[in-house]
Amino acid sequence: MSSLSYEQARGELVRVVQQLEAGGSTLEESLALWERGEELARICREWLEGARARLDAVLEAEADAGEEPEAADDEAEDED
Numbered sequence: 001m002s003s004l005s006y007e008q009a010r011g012e013l014v015r016v017v018q019q020l021e022a023g024g025s026t027l028e029e030s031l032a033l034w035e036r037g038e039e040l041a042r043i044c045r046e047w048l049e050g051a052r053a054r055l056d057a058v059l060e061a062e063a064d065a066g067e068e069p070e071a072a073d074d075e076a077e078d079e080d
Contacts, residue, residue, distance in 0.1 A: 004040075006047035013040040 002009065016037040020030060 002043045002046075004043055006044060009040045009043040009047070013037055013044065016040065 004012070016033050019025065020033050020037070025033065
């Protein structure tokens, strides 16, 4: 995975898209921006896939334990 955080990659991707949409770049500059945008999109996708896998693992563990995802939260509130 990249050294960029999800937020950093997404922020740079937004700037790249804005720059491409603004126009005024040469063909070579536009291609370089597009390539960078593709790389940033890949980084964001990897972060999101990793986050989804972590959530799925937690939900699966809770299901295996016979817990509803919110049941644990409700029990903690009842104890207060």
